[in-house]
């Protein structure tokens with residue numbers, strides 16, 4: 001499991017070490033320089049003779065970058081530091097100068113010659129590596145956007161680099177972010193709005209912000225939430241965490257990301273004496289005559305995920321389609337350990353809406369875990385419970401929140417997904433799984449998971465139905481453990497997201513996938529996870 005800690009927790013953990021004189025910055029800079037050396041070797045086949053531009057802000061983040069620059073210079077790298085502030089970290093600047101490096105400044109009164117931002121950008125764009133040390137965890141929460149001359153350099157260089165990457169020419173620099181890409185909301189993963197004066201706004205998803213997207217982020221002490229949470233995580237590139245020896249045992253992780261071995265540990269593996277009822281029964285209310293396919297996909301995923309039994313509730317026509325595709329399914333009502341409600345359900349179909357309401361009453365009265373998706377998201381009471389997992393995409397979350405008095409649209413959810421997923425949890429008391437390229441899960445006690453396991457090919461019709469069926473199977477399989485452990489629901493939701501993403505890879509590595517193929521890849525995917 002990868003765990004991220006807030007800026008405040010990392011600072012608190014640094015304090016005793018700094019007070020004891022532990023040279024944390026030297027450790028950070030040494031590790032940072034090591035990553036740059038590896039990148040230079042891999043990309044350019046050499047270290048000495050390469051060119052590195054260090055973008056350095058006023059604080060210790062700039063200090064890390066300057067010290068790393070000095071170490072690189074001693075290995076024959078031509079290092080140019082570009083100051084984005086009037087004053088730079090004192091010992092970092094001294095180290096850089098004594099290693100013979102040049103310093104220029106885009107800030108008035110800064111060290112070295114004053115240069116125009118355009119000249120500094122040209123130097124950076126033609127370098128082999130750019131170190132982004134403008135701003136680290138020192139920005140004020142909610143005001144993370146870089147201010148001053150550094151903002152212009154990062155924004156314009158960011159656009160050039162993005163164009164070059166999109167064109168695939170491969171002649172741009174490798175961008176290494178120091179601790180975090182400068183300007184991201186360190187704790188919330190927000191990305192500042194381009195041109196925003198104080199960083200109070202966020203950039204719409206997909207638009208460039210004043211953030212220089214990194215190829216690699218070298219983060220110190222522990223990963224920060226922005227490196228896992230969208231939209232900022234899209235600017236982090238590969239994340240390399242450097243152990244500084246911080247004791248974070250007293251701090252609560254702010255965000256977690258499950259890895260395959262965590263998913264394997266969470267997966268319900270039947271004991272020898274298992275029978276179908278001990279393995280869990282999933283009840284599915286999905287599909288209407290207009291959307292029968294959603295029902296087939298949902299039950300297929302539940303069956304392939306390895307549940308004891310699937311019960312299906314729907315119209316006779318859809319039931320016939322379901323049973324003809326999945327003969328394992330039992331039609332009609334009966335005792336279940338978990339529900340999946342909503343895929344392909346048209347809320348105006350009164351018979352299906354009534355089944356959803358009936359199931360929900362049992363869910364709340366008997367503490368039965370449930371997945372609520374798609375059409376059923378508009379059929380909910382005001383208050384739910386943590387054992388109910390809502391699985392909206394951004395548009396559905398905006399609708400759900402708007403129905404509860406929040407003034408928010410889809411673009412705002414995409415710009416600040418963690419904030420709005422948290423708000424939905426507060427308002428409904430349910431566990432919220434917000435689907436996206438990085439899926440967020442917010443559960444009891446504000447436990448947050450961020451999973452980025454799926455190929456972009458998985459953005460296809462029916463993929464959500466498969467996730468719902470898969471998660472339903474997982475909840476049914478672990479239903480007995482959920483009673484005493486409400487936080488397990490969020491972990492299982494994150495686990496389902498991981499397995500769903502991996503199943504898409506397994507279904508067709510590197511190429512397009514159909515939702516049903518993802519469901520059919522679940523048995524192999526789970527077997528691989530359990531074997532590894």
Ligand SMILES: NC(=O)C1=CN([C@@H]2O[C@H](COP(=O)(O)OP(=O)(O)OC[C@H]3O[C@@H](n4cnc5c(N)ncnc54)[C@H](O)[C@@H]3O)[C@@H](O)[C@H]2O)[C@H](O)CC1
Pocket residue numbers: 014018024025028057058059060061062064134135136137138139140143144145146147148150178179180220221
């Ligand atoms: N303490 C250590 O030995 C270690 C620190 N590490 C690195 O330090 C940074 C955090 O450093 P800090 O000095 O606290 O903050 P920053 O460098 O991120 O920036 C503060 C600096 O920037 C100015 N500033 C604040 N907000 C803005 C803004 N919105 N725009 C522009 N400039 C801004 C402010 O005036 C300050 O001067 C951490 O990220 C690590 O990289 C290492 O972990 C090693 C140990």
Ligand SMILES: [K+]
Pocket residue numbers: 061132133134135136177178179180181182
């Ligand atoms: K940085």
